[in-house]
Amino acid sequence: MKVLTNNFVDALTIKQARERLNYGQLAEKTGVNSVTISRIINRKVDTAQERTFDKLNDWLLEEV
Numbered sequence: 001m002k003v004l005t006n007n008f009v010d011a012l013t014i015k016q017a018r019e020r021l022n023y024g025q026l027a028e029k030t031g032v033n034s035v036t037i038s039r040i041i042n043r044k045v046d047t048a049q050e051r052t053f054d055k056l057n058d059w060l061l062e063e064v
Contacts, residue, residue, distance in 0.1 A: 002053040004046055011060055013041055030059045 016026055023041075027034035032055050039045045040056075048056075 001047040002050055004040060004048055004053070008057075008060075009040060009043060012056060015060055016041070026059075030055045032056060 021029065023034040023037050026032075026037050030037070032052050036048070036052060037056075040048060
């Protein structure tokens with residue numbers, strides 16, 4: 001399990017807002033379940049499986 005830092009969740013939220021994506025669209029882009037994304041962004045969980053973290057991190061590091 002990976003700890004989700006505030007900086008990571010903030011970066012995820014900012015990029016999601018900049019690209020104007022809802023949870024479903026973000027789920028399609030990242031391959032992460034939309035419920036999981038919702039729980040992470042709304043800070044209901046503070047850890048994630050490594051592969052979930054890696055998928056979200058890869059999306060964050062993508063060049064636009």
